[in-house]
Amino acid sequence: MEDLEPTNNVEVENRKFGVTLEPVMMLINIGIHANLMVQTNVFEERVCLHSNLGQNKSVNCYNMTSAEQEIVQPAAADYLMIKNLIETFVPCIMTLFLGAWSDVNGRIPLLLIAISGMVISNCMFSAFSTIPNLSPVMFLLCSLPIALSGGTSVLYLAAFCYFVDIIDSKSRAFR
Secondary structure (H helix, E strand, C coil): CCCCCCCCHHHHHHHHHCCCHHHHHHHHHHHHHHHHHHHHHHHHHHHHHCCHHHHCCCCCCCCCCHHHHHHHHHHHHHHHHHHHHHHHHHHHHHHHHHHHHHHHHCHHHHHHHHHHHHHHHHHHHHHHHCCCCCCHHHHHHHHHHHHHHCHHHHHHHHHHHHHHHHCCCCCCCCC
């Protein structure tokens, strides 16, 4: 078999529909990073509302001064650190086993599971954001779907393995 030919029918099918994984991954990354900025602000707002600072009627937790932010940001950073630990520790262990699993069962199910976990997590975060008196601790529950589906670790694992499967060695560096 010549090296310029696709290694399987997946690339031929992708060419047929004109869709590749690269634009999808770019859009997912834009969404992930835009979401991180919003989540930071929501955690700061909820920490303010559920602290002694939020009980003070003269403090506006939705538009804090820099002095008020200095009080709130350490606690918000603690919650964000716990959120990041949940979203990275379990998926790091999962990637050790899911690479071999995807060799047998395919890359697409792994991609869909990781993306589904992110969608469910963001839907939960959106729903929780509409409840004004919800504690910032409850927002940590939004990290569970990402942790159980593998998160970005599994997403990148599946995407890179998928690229290796469908791209011939001469055009791999370009894509």
